Structure formats: structure tokens, C-alpha cells
Amino acid sequence: MRTVFVTGTGGAGRTTVATALALAGARRRERVLLLTTEPADALAGTGVAAGAGVPVRAGPDVLASPGADVLAPGGPDVPVPAGRDVPVPAEDDAGVTGLTVVRVDSDADFRREFLSFQDRADAALDLLGAVPLEDGELTELPGSEQFALLRALKTATEGDHDLVVVDLPPVRQAIALLALPEQLRRYLRRLLPVERQAARSLRPVLAQLAGVPMPAQWLYETAARWDAELALVQALVESPDTSVRLVAEPGSAAAGRALRTARLGLGLHGPALDMVIANRILPTGSAEPFLAALSGRQQSAIKEWREEFGGIPVQEVPHAGHDPQELADLDELIDEPTGRTCDPVPGKGWTVEDRRADDGVLVWRLPLPGAVKEQLQLVRRDDELFVTVGPFRRILPLPSVLRRCTVTGAGLRDGELRVRFLPDPGLWPKGR
Known part of the structure; x- marks a missing residue:
């Protein structure tokens, strides 16, 4: 449908x-x-x-x-x-x-x-x-x-x-x-x-x-x-x-x-x-x-x-x-x-990129077309990320792999928000 x-x-x-x-x-x-x-x-x-x-x-x-x-x-x-x-x-x-x-x-x-x-x-x-x-x-x-x-x-x-x-x-x-x-x-x-x-x-x-x-x-x-x-x-x-x-x-x-x-x-x-x-x-x-x-x-x-x-x-x-x-x-x-109705469009593509081998971090990539840095606010609270873009706010539950990490920074590039997470040694399984 x-x-x-x-x-x-x-x-x-x-x-x-x-x-x-x-x-x-x-x-x-x-x-x-x-x-x-x-x-x-x-x-x-x-x-x-x-x-x-x-x-x-x-x-x-x-x-x-x-x-x-x-x-x-x-x-x-x-x-x-x-x-x-x-x-x-x-x-x-x-x-x-x-x-x-x-x-x-x-x-x-x-x-x-x-x-x-x-x-x-x-x-x-x-x-x-x-x-x-x-x-x-x-x-x-x-x-x-x-x-x-x-x-x-x-x-x-x-x-x-x-x-x-x-x-x-x-x-x-x-x-x-x-x-x-x-x-x-x-x-x-x-x-x-x-x-x-x-x-x-x-x-x-x-x-x-x-x-x-x-x-x-x-x-x-x-x-x-x-x-x-x-x-x-x-x-x-x-x-x-x-x-x-x-x-x-x-x-x-x-x-x-x-x-x-x-x-x-x-x-x-x-x-x-x-x-x-x-x-x-x-x-x-x-x-x-x-x-x-x-x-x-x-x-x-x-x-x-x-x-x-x-x-x-x-x-x-x-x-x-x-x-x-x-x-x-x-x-x-x-x-x-x-x-006509258009072909089904791809999902949001909110993906977690594993860059631990190169930078030691995980990156949560959130496409936000039209967003500008001056209108963007981010707050991490427990296992949720509060994202405010202009007059809109969404409270996103963190993917399970990111709940054991701390936020180290974020950047907005080409309409995509990239939030960097550093694995917490006290919570991250050894050898992973």
C-alpha cells in the first residue's frame, strides 16, 4: 500500500x-x-x-x-x-x-x-x-x-x-x-x-x-x-x-x-x-x-x-x-x-559507521537536508539524543551499540549530521 x-x-x-x-x-x-x-x-x-x-x-x-x-x-x-x-x-x-x-x-x-x-x-x-x-x-x-x-x-x-x-x-x-x-x-x-x-x-x-x-x-x-x-x-x-x-x-x-x-x-x-x-x-x-x-x-x-x-x-x-x-x-x-505516485523512496539511512580501526570512534550519521549549524542543537541524556533543528525537536533513542559510548563531538556536512561516539572502556566488552 x-x-x-x-x-x-x-x-x-x-x-x-x-x-x-x-x-x-x-x-x-x-x-x-x-x-x-x-x-x-x-x-x-x-x-x-x-x-x-x-x-x-x-x-x-x-x-x-x-x-x-x-x-x-x-x-x-x-x-x-x-x-x-x-x-x-x-x-x-x-x-x-x-x-x-x-x-x-x-x-x-x-x-x-x-x-x-x-x-x-x-x-x-x-x-x-x-x-x-x-x-x-x-x-x-x-x-x-x-x-x-x-x-x-x-x-x-x-x-x-x-x-x-x-x-x-x-x-x-x-x-x-x-x-x-x-x-x-x-x-x-x-x-x-x-x-x-x-x-x-x-x-x-x-x-x-x-x-x-x-x-x-x-x-x-x-x-x-x-x-x-x-x-x-x-x-x-x-x-x-x-x-x-x-x-x-x-x-x-x-x-x-x-x-x-x-x-x-x-x-x-x-x-x-x-x-x-x-x-x-x-x-x-x-x-x-x-x-x-x-x-x-x-x-x-x-x-x-x-x-x-x-x-x-x-x-x-x-x-x-x-x-x-x-x-x-x-x-x-x-x-x-x-x-502518479513516485517509486518508494529510501529510508532515512540513519546508520552507525564503525571507524574504531581508524579513529577509535563510532559515527552515527543522520541525514538532515536543509539544516544549518546555527539552527542545530544536540543534547545527550541517558540513552537518548535530543536533536533540535530550527523549530523542530526529536528525541531519538540511541542504538544499543552507542549506549555504551560517550559523545565526543558532532559535525554537519552536506546536509548530514555526524555524531561521534567513543566506546566507554568500563562498559565496552574487552576484545571488541
Whole structure:
């Protein structure tokens, strides 16, 4: 299964490009899933919505949740009975058999997950004298959209798809989302260490002695379930079959800064970047001075992007002159190179180089394209390396061979961070 995350600058047409990419996959007779958090009225402007022949399912589950709405072709929104799937139409003139669009409803997801957790924590809440909250009084909290999308991605890993296209928020939020599974799993391991569960056999005795219920069992079980679900999403993000596609409208300094920020964040957190989409490109050679000047700025920006991103393809998508309303409009936007998924990209290549014979050290090589020395900070703490690049930070567990070493220095060369480790004689096996 190929997965393509689509992000970019705000207002650059990310949802339209993601939809067109999904449509191109469906045209190739692939089974395609498009995930988006955009509201239904925003999807109506992408050409895949009411009147376009493709139903939009409610998420985060691929099966429509109770009370969810589905955009019916050529008609008003129709409620879907609980637990029923929404069929994708058979082959038609539009040729979109196999395309499934799932709109992730973060509000419904938040209420469902909160009430489920409240039910599991019933004993602990009774102990505290808490009054349970009801569905009707719950309002979505900030950050719930990210968790809803993570759950939708987890569901996508269990599906039978050839291509999954994920319409992400703008760059900074998108990179934070992609880093979230690993970060949350680290928090769970620190706050609820697995080895502490060894005392489970004592909990019934402790509960009898104390005369109160002990909530630790359900807490550890919940943490284990969360960790397993997050592990699936993390594996999806780190898979060599997963990549990111950036969308930006060239011509402004802000777009260039956003792409450089994206390159830094993706270099640290991944996945690999497979394409940059220069969207809404004006034709060159216009007789109108204003349009000619704007087109010139766009072409200059595209040239800079191609130089800066090296081997990453920068594809131009022409300005349509209007918002796409039909599937045919999307066909005109995406040409063959832009509409295809790229070959699987290599992994990060974070390797340990053994140079003990020459220099007496081990070198951990971490590719960080776009990083500069002034924006880089490194801190070794126990068996972890804290790497900060610009506005991004990642806490990396050291490979086992480096945990018995001390850091002696680091250098950044040609977009690669090289951290030198000296084996600790007190910990390193003799003769090794």
C-alpha cells in the first residue's frame, strides 16, 4: 500500500491537489482512499462531492458512524443508518470506481472517545465522587482533530487499499501530526512503564487492604491499547512506501520560507519528500504587465526551488482560472507526472559507521537536508539524543551499540549530521 501525505502552505490548494491525486489513482483502477478533515462545503469545491458521482463517507471509521451525513450525488445530504457502509458507485462515465473519500469528523470522534474512556474509568471516577458528563454537554477541545486523524490513519492501515492519500493541514501542523505517534508512545512508556505491570497480582490484595477499588489495571490496559494503535500509525509514517507531497503557490517569500521549514521538519521527522507541487502557475508571455511580472516571479521561485530541493521533482500545475467544480476540472489540473505516485523512496539511512580501526570512534550519521549549524542543537541524556533543528525537536533513542559510548563531538556536512561516539572502556566488552 502506498501512502501519500499532502501538505503545504495555507490556501495553496492542498485539498484540490490531494483530491486530484486520488482521482488519478482511481483512473488507473487502483483502490484509493482519500482522507480529509475538510468540512463538507469545502469538499464541494474540489469536484469530488455532491453532483460529482463520488460519495463522501463519514470518519474516522470507514464505516459511517451513527448520525453521520453523506453527500449523495445530485441530492441533499442523506443520513446514514448506524453501522451501514456507503457504497461507491459502479463504473460510470466519470470512471471513478474504487475511489473512497472519508471526511474525518473530529467533533464526533472526540465525543465518542471521551465517553468511551469515561465508561472504562467508571470505578476511578466513582472513587473521586465525579459526576459523569453526557454526550449533549460535550464540546470539542483544541487538538482533537489531530487525534481523530490518527485514528483514521490507524483504520486505513487495516483496509485493503492500493493508495491512501491524506489531506493534511498546513506544513507546521502537518509535521507535528506526523511526529505525534512516536512522541505519545514515549510519554506512555515514561508515565506507565511496562515493567510496573509485574505487580498486577498484588492489586486485588491491596484493594482488599485499602477497602477501595484499584484503577491501575484498566489504566495499564488502556495505555497498552493506545500504544498498539499508535505503533500501527508510526509504522505507516515510517514505511518506505509512505511519502509527503508539498503544495505551494510560488511568487511570495512566505511560500519559500514555508517550504524550507517543511524540508527541515521532514528531514528530522519524515516521511521522505517525493514531490513539490508549484500550484496555480500563470502562463508566460502575457501582454498584461501585472500578469507578466507575477509570472516572472513564479518562474524565478520555481527555479530556486529546483536548485534547493536537488533531486526532488518540482511539478508545475497551471492556474485553472476558476475553482474546480467537476471531475473533468481535476483531470485538467493533474498531468501524468504530477498525478502518479513516485517509486518508494529510501529510508532515512540513519546508520552507525564503525571507524574504531581508524579513529577509535563510532559515527552515527543522520541525514538532515536543509539544516544549518546555527539552527542545530544536540543534547545527550541517558540513552537518548535530543536533536533540535530550527523549530523542530526529536528525541531519538540511541542504538544499543552507542549506549555504551560517550559523545565526543558532532559535525554537519552536506546536509548530514555526524555524531561521534567513543566506546566507554568500563562498559565496552574487552576484545571488541
